[in-house]
Structures are given as structure tokens and as C-alpha cells.
Amino acid sequence: MSDAGLLALQVRTTNKAFWRNPASAFFTFAFPLMFLVIFTALLGNGMVEVAPGVEIQQDNYYVAAMAAFAVITATYTNLAISIAFTRDVGILKRTRGTPLPAGIYLGGRVVHAILISILLVLITTAFGIAFYEAEAPTGVLLWELLATVVVGAMAFSALGLATTALVPNADAAPAVVNAIILPLLFLSGIFIPLGEDAPTWMKVIGDVFPVKHFAKAMLGSFYGPPFPFEWSDVLVVAVWGVAGLALAIRFFSWEPRK
Amino acid sequence: MSDRAIEVTGLRKTYGDLEAVAAIDLTIDVGEVFALLGPNGAGKTTTVEILEGYRQRTAGEVSVLGFDPAGRARALRERVGIVLQSTGVDPYLTVRETVALNASYYPSPRDVDEVVELVGLAEKRDTRVLKLSGGQQRRLDVAIALAGDAELLFLDEPTTGFDPGARRNAWEIVRNLTALGKTVFLTTHYMDEAQYLADRVAVIAKGRIVAEGPPATLGDRHLAKSVIRFRKPPAGDLPPEIASMASKANDELELTVTDPTRVLHELTSWAVGRGVELEGLEVSRPTLEDVYLELTGGEAGAE
Numbered sequence: 001m002s003d004a005g006l007l008a009l010q011v012r013t014t015n016k017a018f019w020r021n022p023a024s025a026f027f028t029f030a031f032p033l034m035f036l037v038i039f040t041a042l043l044g045n046g047m048v049e050v051a052p053g054v055e056i057q058q059d060n061y062y063v064a065a066m067a068a069f070a071v072i073t074a075t076y077t078n079l080a081i082s083i084a085f086t087r088d089v090g091i092l093k094r095t096r097g098t099p100l101p102a103g104i105y106l107g108g109r110v111v112h113a114i115l116i117s118i119l120l121v122l123i124t125t126a127f128g129i130a131f132y133e134a135e136a137p138t139g140v141l142l143w144e145l146l147a148t149v150v151v152g153a154m155a156f157s158a159l160g161l162a163t164t165a166l167v168p169n170a171d172a173a174p175a176v177v178n179a180i181i182l183p184l185l186f187l188s189g190i191f192i193p194l195g196e197d198a199p200t201w202m203k204v205i206g207d208v209f210p211v212k213h214f215a216k217a218m219l220g221s222f223y224g225p226p227f228p229f230e231w232s233d234v235l236v237v238a239v240w241g242v243a244g245l246a247l248a249i250r251f252f253s254w255e256p257r258k
Numbered sequence: 259m260s261d262r263a264i265e266v267t268g269l270r271k272t273y274g275d276l277e278a279v280a281a282i283d284l285t286i287d288v289g290e291v292f293a294l295l296g297p298n299g300a301g302k303t304t305t306v307e308i309l310e311g312y313r314q315r316t317a318g319e320v321s322v323l324g325f326d327p328a329g330r331a332r333a334l335r336e337r338v339g340i341v342l343q344s345t346g347v348d349p350y351l352t353v354r355e356t357v358a359l360n361a362s363y364y365p366s367p368r369d370v371d372e373v374v375e376l377v378g379l380a381e382k383r384d385t386r387v388l389k390l391s392g393g394q395q396r397r398l399d400v401a402i403a404l405a406g407d408a409e410l411l412f413l414d415e416p417t418t419g420f421d422p423g424a425r426r427n428a429w430e431i432v433r434n435l436t437a438l439g440k441t442v443f444l445t446t447h448y449m450d451e452a453q454y455l456a457d458r459v460a461v462i463a464k465g466r467i468v469a470e471g472p473p474a475t476l477g478d479r480h481l482a483k484s485v486i487r488f489r490k491p492p493a494g495d496l497p498p499e500i501a502s503m504a505s506k507a508n509d510e511l512e513l514t515v516t517d518p519t520r521v522l523h524e525l526t527s528w529a530v531g532r533g534v535e536l537e538g539l540e541v542s543r544p545t546l547e548d549v550y551l552e553l554t555g556g557e558a559g560a561e
Contacts, residue, residue, distance in 0.1 A: 001362050001363075006362065006363070009359065013348075013351065013359055016350070016351065016355070017348045017350040017351055020350035020351075020386070021350055086346075086348075089349075090342070090344055090346040091346045091347060091348060093312070093342065094340075094342060094402070096312070097310060097312070097335070097338075097340040097342065098335060098340075098360060098363045098364075098406075099332050099335040099336040099363045099364060099406075100363040101332065255312075
């Protein structure tokens with residue numbers, strides 16, 4: 001079988017196993033929509049100032065923010081936890097003994113995570129259109145959104161792979177992963193929009209890490225002007241992705257950590 | 259193309275101050291079934307995982323099918339099948355899907371259904387791995403190793419945890435492999451497994467090979483003394499020569515001899531001549547297990 005065929009088979013196999021674990025699949029899909037409903041209900045229908053002088057509807061803000069959250073869950077969180085699991089039960093070690101190149105095995109997992117991300121963005125958008133009067137991006141915006149989703153999904157996948165090096169075992173994986181990503185999601189305005197009066201340290205943290213840049217690019221490509229879409233945000237996310245990939249290549253372990 | 263499948267000289271592996279493998283030499287011919295026998299912690303798994311390419315050696319030369327396994331060449335891995343001691347497969351895939359997936363990695367795999375049948379999982383082919391028993395999962399491990407039709411197979415304690423029937427089946431599978439001309443590198447701590455399967459056995463203890471040879475002559479077993487035992491006859495004195503050699507344990511007499519044929523002849527002629535029945539008469543030679551226990555310093559059965 002050609003390497004392209006092997007990659008396609010890995011994606012298909014990962015997909016099969018994903019849907020056969022309904023609990024995990026359910027939460028991947030349900031969380032973003034659940035949070036969309038909860039946060040919109042909690043924080044009402046006011047306006048959010050997303051940049052100096054730029055305001056958008058709170059529920060529209062959450063449609064894009066939860067789409068960003070969905071991408072991060074499907075890539076960073078899911079990959080880090082599920083790869084720690086496959087490492088612990090010895091699937092990675094076994095695969096390492098076969099002729100299948102490492103890049104094709106992990107590539108299959110990453111491509112699957114990216115496809116799930118795109119599906120989640122579609123579902124979140126459809127939900128937003130149906131219940132929150134969101135408008136689907138068109139034209140240039142659509143391409144900007146697609147680029148943002150794909151770059152973001154790749155970058156957060158690479159960071160997820162790198163994070164497995166910090167996970168001692170599968171039982172600890174959810175705790176480690178959430179300890180990293182949950183504070184960042186809050187500090188980056190995913191759950192509660194950061195106004196101009198947010199503390200400086202919070203803004204600084206948001207500016208350094210990729211989550212806020214990713215959310216900004218998602219919002220910008222979702223709504224278009226006057227909301228600013230800046231390619232520099234996508235670039236920051238991409239740089240984090242490259243750094244994540246380098247760390248993953250250096251520190252990734254195929255065998256359970258003792 | 260040499261007819262050596264594996265060649266190892268001066269292999270060493272240290273973990274800090276711990277010397278897991280200390281200067282091992284091994285050669286395994288193409289088509290041979292070779293068993294590395296030893297107690298846990300003796301260096302079996304370290305050795306086999308260096309040969310499989312999982313671990314880097316500290317020193318020494320290693321050649322597997324003409325490759326250095328440390329280079330992890332795909333061309334080498336396409337010719338090698340591996341059963342590791344404890345490895346998982348995706349719990350949500352079925353038996354058949356799992357074997358087919360692994361077969362797809364190899365250039366000329368075996369027929370998937372045939373392999374599933376061979377390990378006795380035909381009835382479970384559409385069952386998810388999740389629902390297999392421990393023994394069935396181990397058989398799936400073997401099926402995965404066979405799927406690629408590799409010419410060299412590493413089996414690291416392949417039957418640990420099998421019930422006697424399943425072990426017999428696994429042994430038949432290994433025997434069939436040799437009929438196909440495959441080379442098998444087996445590690446085990448079961449004496450009978452090594453005896454039944456292996457053309458050649460090496461005993462490893464504390465990182466060193468302490469004996470090597472065909473199971474029948476391992477540790478000069480064939481030259482070792484035989485033991486003749488029988489219950490002390492109720493009447494009559496034993497011939498003086500025998501009486502002088504015998505040692506007594508309870509009612510049992512024991513003779514340790516180098517020429518059992520002659521001694522036995524003398525003993526039984528005497529008994530028949532007197533019309534005495536020698537109760538519990540037996541002649542035994544050291545078993546492979548006795549030799550192994552002696553070689554490894556009585557660490558067998560550490561598991």
C-alpha cells in the first residue's frame with residue numbers, strides 16, 4: 001500500500017474507533033453547543049466591545065468563540081488525552097515495531113482531529129444561525145475562516161502531541177491537559193469576553209499564548225469589518241504550532257513513562 | 259545473502275550503574291527456532307528489544323537480517339514480526355479489522371482470514387478487542403505478528419498466561435512457521451516450551467549467557483549422571499556393589515551412576531533371581547529444569 005493509502009487507512013481507522021466510543025464522541029460534540037447555550041443564557045444579550053469602538057452582539061460573539069473552543073477541544077485536548085491512553089496501553093509501542101512510519105501513524109490521528117474540528121465549526125455555525133441569528137461568513141471571510149480553522153487545528157494538534165510529554169500516565173492526562181488549557185481559555189476571553197478594562201497581566205498572558213490570537217482570528221473571519229481580522233494572529237498561532245511540533249519531535253515518547 | 263539471521267557480538271547494555279546485559283554473543287541461523295531462556299530480570303527482554311530496534315545498545319555489534327536494528331530501517335521492519343510482552347490494540351476495533359490494519363503495513367501480507375483462523379479466533383473475528391478474554395487477546399497478538407508474513411519473528415514470552423490447551427495450539431503455530439522456513443527468536447521462562455519448540459537454547463542469567471546448545475545436551479545434560487530409585491526390598495541383602503553405592507532416604511534407596519544400563523542389569527538380575535519385586539523402581543536423568551535451576555542459581559519460577 002502506498003504511503004498516501006496508509007495515511008487514508010489510518011484516518012479511517014481512527015474515525016471508526018472514535019465513533020465506537022460514544023461517550024468520548026458525545027462530549028466532543030456536545031460541549032461546545034452546551035457551553036454556547038449556557039454562556040449566552042447566563043451573560044444575556046448585551047453588546048461586547050471586542051476592539052476599541054467595535055461592538056458585537058454577545059450571542060454572536062459566543063458562536064465564534066465556541067467554534068474556536070470546539071477546535072481546541074477536538075485537537076489539543078482530545079489528542080493529548082487519547083494519545084496518552086494509546087501510549088499507556090502499548091498501542092504506540094506496538095505500532096513502532098511495524099513498518100508503518102511514525103509520521104503516518106501520528107499524521108492519521110492529526111488529520112482526523114482536523115476533520116472533526118471542521119465538522120464542529122460547521123455544526124456550531126449552523127446552530128448559531130438557527131438559534132442566535134448568526135450569519136455565516138461568505139466570500140473572502142469564508143476563506144479566512146477556513147485558513148484560521150485549518151492552521152489553528154494543525155497548531156493545537158502539534159501542541160497536544162507535545163503536551164503528552166508532560167503527561168505521566170493516562171489517568172493523569174485529563175488533569176494535566178485541563179490544568180494547561182482551562183486557565184488559558186478564561187484568560188483569552190473564550191468563555192467571558194475580555195473588555196478593555198481587563199487587568200494588564202491578563203492581556204499580556206493572552207497576547208503571549210496562542211488561544212486569544214486564535215479566538216480573535218475566528219471572530220474576525222466570522223464577522224468581517226468592522227471587526228478586525230489580522231493575519232498576524234494566524235501567524236502567532238502557526239508559530240506556536242511549529243514550536244509544538246519541534247517539542248513533540250524532541251520529547252515524544254512511544255512507550256509508557258515509568 | 260548470508261544464512262545468518264541474527265549475529266550478535268559483545269552486546270552490552272547498561273542503565274546507569276546497572277549492567278542489564280553483559281557481553282553477549284549469539285548467532286541464529288535462518289530457519290532456526292532459537293529460545294532465550296532465563297528468569298525474570300536476567301536480561302531477556304532487554305536483549306530482544308535491542309534486536310527489535312526498541313532500545314539502543316551500550317556496546318557491541320548487532321546484525322539482524324543484515325541490518326543494524328538501531329537504525330530502525332523500514333526495509334528491516336517489513337521483514338520482522340514482533341510479539342511483545344505487553345502491548346495493546348485499539349479496544350474499539352474488531353479482531354479482523356485489527357489484523358487487516360497491521361497486515362496493510364507489510365509489502366506482501368498473509369490472507370487476513372487465514373491468519374485469524376490460524377490462531378483460533380475465527381468465531382471472534384467481528385468481536386471488538388474490548389470483549390476478548392486475556393488469552394484471546396494474546397492470540398490476537400500472535401495473529402498481528404503473523405499478518406505481515408515476515409521472515410523473522412520475535413516472540414517475547416508468547417504463551418505467558420495461556421491455559422494448557424491454548425499453549426499447545428500456540429506451539430503448533432510456531433512449529434508450522436518453521437515448516438514455512440521462518441526464523442523464530444523466542445524468549446520464555448517455561449522449560450517445556452523451550453524443549454518442545456527450540457532447535458537451540460541459550461540460558462541467560464544476570465545478563466550473561468551461561469549455557470547454550472540443543473535442549474537435549476544443554477549444560478551437558480546428556481553426560482550427567484542418572485539416578486536409580488527403588489523402595490528397599492522387604493527381604494534379602496542387596497549385592498555388595500549396589501549396597502555400597504546406595505544412599506538411603508526413608509525407605510527409598512537411591513543410586514547415582516554414570517552407567518545406568520550395567521547397574522540396572524545387575525540390580526534386576528539379582529531381584530529376578532530372588533523373586534523380589536523392586537517397588538517404585540525408576541531411572542531418571544536431570545530434566546532441562548534441573549539444569550536450568552543449576553545454571554541460573556535457582557532463580558527459576560521467580561515469576
